[in-house]
Amino acid sequence: MASSITGRTPSGTSSRRKFLQQIAAGGIAIGSGSVALSSCAIGGSDDDDDDSGDTAEAPEERSEENPLGIDPEEPVEIHIFDGGFGDAYATDIHQPIFSERWPDVEIDHNAAVDIAGELQTRFAAEDPPDFINNSGDGQMDPGQLVADGLLHDLTELFDAPSWDDPEVPVRDTLRAGTIESGTFDGKPYILNYTFTVFGIWYNKTLMDENGWSVPTTWDEMLDLCAEIADAGIAPWVYQGVTAPRYMNWPLLTMAAKLAGPEVLVAIDNLEEGAWGHEAVREAASAIRSLHEGGYFLDGVEGMEYRDAQGLWARGEAVFCPSGSWIENEEADAIAEDPSFELAVMPEPLLSEDSVMPLETIRATAGEPYIIPADANNPRTGMEYMRAMLSQEGARGFTEMVTSLTSVIGAADGVELAPGLSSAQEALNAAGDNIVNWFYPTWYKEMENPGIDQATGKLLRGDATVDEWVDECEAVAAEIREDDSLLKQNREL
Amino acid sequence: MTLTEPAGAAPAEETRRQRTQRTRSRSPMKRGMYPFILTFLLPPVGIYALYMLSPYIQAIYISFTDWSGLTTDFNVIGFDNYVELWNDDQIWTALRNNLILLVFAPVLTLLLGLFFASMLNVGGKRRGVAVQGVRGSSIYRIVYFFPQVLSVVIVGIVFKYVFAPESAGGILNSLFSFIGLDGLTQLWLGEPSYLIWIVLLVMTWSFVGFYVVLFSAAMQSIPKEIYEAALLDGSTRFTTFRRVTLPLVWDTVQVGWVYMAIQAMDGFAFVHIMLGVHGGVDGAGDVLGVAIYREAFSNNDFGYASSIGVLMLVLTMTIAVLFMRIMRRERVELA
Numbered sequence: 001m002a003s004s005i006t007g008r009t010p011s012g013t014s015s016r017r018k019f020l021q022q023i024a025a026g027g028i029a030i031g032s033g034s035v036a037l038s039s040c041a042i043g044g045s046d047d048d049d050d051d052s053g054d055t056a057e058a059p060e061e062r063s064e065e066n067p068l069g070i071d072p073e074e075p076v077e078i079h080i081f082d083g084g085f086g087d088a089y090a091t092d093i094h095q096p097i098f099s100e101r102w103p104d105v106e107i108d109h110n111a112a113v114d115i116a117g118e119l120q121t122r123f124a125a126e127d128p129p130d131f132i133n134n135s136g137d138g139q140m141d142p143g144q145l146v147a148d149g150l151l152h153d154l155t156e157l158f159d160a161p162s163w164d165d166p167e168v169p170v171r172d173t174l175r176a177g178t179i180e181s182g183t184f185d186g187k188p189y190i191l192n193y194t195f196t197v198f199g200i201w202y203n204k205t206l207m208d209e210n211g212w213s214v215p216t217t218w219d220e221m222l223d224l225c226a227e228i229a230d231a232g233i234a235p236w237v238y239q240g241v242t243a244p245r246y247m248n249w250p251l252l253t254m255a256a257k258l259a260g261p262e263v264l265v266a267i268d269n270l271e272e273g274a275w276g277h278e279a280v281r282e283a284a285s286a287i288r289s290l291h292e293g294g295y296f297l298d299g300v301e302g303m304e305y306r307d308a309q310g311l312w313a314r315g316e317a318v319f320c321p322s323g324s325w326i327e328n329e330e331a332d333a334i335a336e337d338p339s340f341e342l343a344v345m346p347e348p349l350l351s352e353d354s355v356m357p358l359e360t361i362r363a364t365a366g367e368p369y370i371i372p373a374d375a376n377n378p379r380t381g382m383e384y385m386r387a388m389l390s391q392e393g394a395r396g397f398t399e400m401v402t403s404l405t406s407v408i409g410a411a412d413g414v415e416l417a418p419g420l421s422s423a424q425e426a427l428n429a430a431g432d433n434i435v436n437w438f439y440p441t442w443y444k445e446m447e448n449p450g451i452d453q454a455t456g457k458l459l460r461g462d463a464t465v466d467e468w469v470d471e472c473e474a475v476a477a478e479i480r481e482d483d484s485l486l487k488q489n490r491e492l
Numbered sequence: 493m494t495l496t497e498p499a500g501a502a503p504a505e506e507t508r509r510q511r512t513q514r515t516r517s518r519s520p521m522k523r524g525m526y527p528f529i530l531t532f533l534l535p536p537v538g539i540y541a542l543y544m545l546s547p548y549i550q551a552i553y554i555s556f557t558d559w560s561g562l563t564t565d566f567n568v569i570g571f572d573n574y575v576e577l578w579n580d581d582q583i584w585t586a587l588r589n590n591l592i593l594l595v596f597a598p599v600l601t602l603l604l605g606l607f608f609a610s611m612l613n614v615g616g617k618r619r620g621v622a623v624q625g626v627r628g629s630s631i632y633r634i635v636y637f638f639p640q641v642l643s644v645v646i647v648g649i650v651f652k653y654v655f656a657p658e659s660a661g662g663i664l665n666s667l668f669s670f671i672g673l674d675g676l677t678q679l680w681l682g683e684p685s686y687l688i689w690i691v692l693l694v695m696t697w698s699f700v701g702f703y704v705v706l707f708s709a710a711m712q713s714i715p716k717e718i719y720e721a722a723l724l725d726g727s728t729r730f731t732t733f734r735r736v737t738l739p740l741v742w743d744t745v746q747v748g749w750v751y752m753a754i755q756a757m758d759g760f761a762f763v764h765i766m767l768g769v770h771g772g773v774d775g776a777g778d779v780l781g782v783a784i785y786r787e788a789f790s791n792n793d794f795g796y797a798s799s800i801g802v803l804m805l806v807l808t809m810t811i812a813v814l815f816m817r818i819m820r821r822e823r824v825e826l827a
Contacts, residue, residue, distance in 0.1 A: 299665075301682040302657045
């Protein structure tokens with residue numbers, strides 16, 4: 001590979017090899033340098049980065065049966081995040097579907113809890129696997145992966161005919177917003193497979209028992225909170241020290257309902273003053289009023305999120321902000337009391353003349369799957385995604401892990417758990433009035449610790465609404481001025 | 493020009509070489525001594541260079557780049573990371589916390605360790621016996637060592653629950669309200685200003701046992717006659733400790749201090765487990781070790797993480813050098 005050494009380094013950048021050359025000179029000074037230094041952190045072979053792309057990218061013959069042009073005999077390496085969903089859905093549902101059509105493709109299945117720990121060095125060595133479920137605590141920063149050009153463009157996948165019906169392309173089988181949620185700079189890089197409904201989750205059993213009705217305006221919410229508190233129950237919990245940012249979800253959704261989704265676009269685009277918008281202030285002061293009224297569960301500010309949610313699921317509190325995964329996450333606590341039933345409600349309206357209707361809800365595709373740009377066999381990785389997005393694959397997933405998927409109609413007729421079915425009802429009621437925001441995916445540090453800490457202060461009463469706005473604005477400004485981040489933009 | 497100097501220096505050089513050769517020829521291993529020694533030295537030096545020196549040098553180099561940890565290419569960006577470091581409030585918080593640990597953790601741990609060890613070994617009073625520990629000292633000795641046996645992870649998780657709110661199973665708060673001191677209950681882990689002190693407390697708790705054992709061993713090697721003499725002169729227990737015990741275990745205390753200072757500069761495991769990767773509420777319990785981990789593995793910014801690492805290297809070296817200076821002066825005074 002001698003030829004690849006020369007003229008490889010682009011001007012202005014420094015490659016590992018150049019680094020080696022520089023350090024080798026110093027290596028003599030420290031003794032047995034050159035041997036030692038051939039194995040460094042910035043490592044791996046960079047001999048085949050350009051040409052590997054060429055060979056692997058060259059598609060086989062495309063046909064109706066093989067729209068992505070995969071090599072029917074080349075193995076594919078898959079890494080699944082072994083977290084809340086486990087990895088059985090991949091081995092027991094998706095892989096059989098895939099293997100039925102491609103019996104000769106050997107699937108090298110791997111499951112990991114710490115995805116970055118497992119794969120970060122393989123990216124640095126330009127030898128990543130073909131398919132990754134980049135999720136969990138050890139998630140590799142998606143924005144960074146895109147900025148470094150390490151992800152494979154999925155446009156072809158979304159344009160390909162769907163697994164079940166060759167007449168319908170994959171993109172038309174997906175719920176609105178799915179592809180957008182994984183799009184950076186106009187190109188889709190991430191497949192978000194699950195569909196999560198966010199809202200205020202409440203203890204339906206307690207509400208029914210006491211004859212309390214679901215509040216539709218914030219004033220009603222506060223009245224109800226007073227009533228609940230009088231009954232000796234805490235009205236609200238949130239995710240304590242771990243994730244006060246969960247309270248941002250009702251906050252921003254309420255702001256969007258009051259003044260329209262433009263508020264969220266401004267925040268995503270890091271516009272100056274976006275957090276100081278009148279609607280955002282109003283929503284923040286509504287959320288802060290829960291602290292002022294003493295409506296949070298005693299001591300929740302100092303709790304771990306699982307403890308706080310567990311107390312909610314055991315009937316110590318009525319409302320809890322979360323996504324539709326909570327039923328799964330707190331399954332143990334929920335199972336303790338068979339009469340316990342949970343449901344989701346859309347956030348109450350702050351004012352009678354809100355721009356968006358009460359039914360508006362935040363929902364988004366989640367659980368990211370990616371294909372590395374340097375993968376040996378990216379086409380088969382995409383073919384695997386196509387199999388996942390089949391009706392059978394998506395339905396199997398929903399049945400096994402009780403989560404909705406981004407595939408339209410896949411959950412129809414599936415018997416869902418009570419919480420999830422209420423989420424689906426809310427989703428249907430919302431129709432097109434679905435909101436979402438993207439800055440947490442685009443700029444990971446902005447959401448956590450940035451906004452997270454600001455909102456924590458607001459909830460503890462350590463910050464006024466004005467101080468909260470100032471801090472959020474400062475966090476946004478820091479991201480805006482950080483040249484090392486690739487900036488994203490979106491329009492309504 | 494180059495010719496003149498070596499010419500002048502040559503004779504002295506020559507004699508020295510001859511002298512060493514003569515000395516060597518007298519030794520039993522005349523020839524083959526250097527190859528022999530080299531065979532023994534090279535592998536460890538090689539391993540040291542490979543696993544210690546090379547990562548240091550690489551880290552320093554990486555700190556001048558914008559490497560994300562995911563690619564093979566990166567840009568050299570000069571001192572940008574260090575400028576960012578200087579302007580990063582979170583790093584100052586972490587640094588302050590490390591310094592708090594550095595000052596208080598050794599002092600607290602060593603004082604407690606000395607106190608317990610002396611009580612266990614020379615603190616007891618019984619007629620007829622000059623030097624002995626307090627009653628039940630053999631049991632205490634074992635009990636004190638328990639925390640040392642537990643892994644740091646377990647200690648961290650246990651103490652998370654000690655300091656949790658009462659409704660979430662918080663042991664400390666439950667204890668306070670059980671004995672009627674409700675006024676003392678606090679949201680320990682929810683209050684930014686408490687965090688680092690809680691870490692300090694837990695760190696001390698988990699290390700004291702080790703020093704009790706270390707100092708006990710040192711104290712047991714002190715001749716009993718010295719204590720008997722002190723006792724005959726009518727010295728109190730405190731005076732005995734100050735005038736006899738402490739000077740005679742001083743060397744061990746110094747070693748202990750260095751070791752504890754190293755622990756205090758780290759603190760990664762305690763903070764990461766008890767407070768999380770962002771250093772708890774408002775990031776107020778952050779330490780440099782956690783900041784490095786966060787920047788590298790959570791934010792994929794290995795360049796910036798390396799610059800924090802270099803900062804830590806400089807700090808640790810400074811402390812080590814200062815300490816060696818102080819130690820050396822003391823040795824001279826004793827001599």
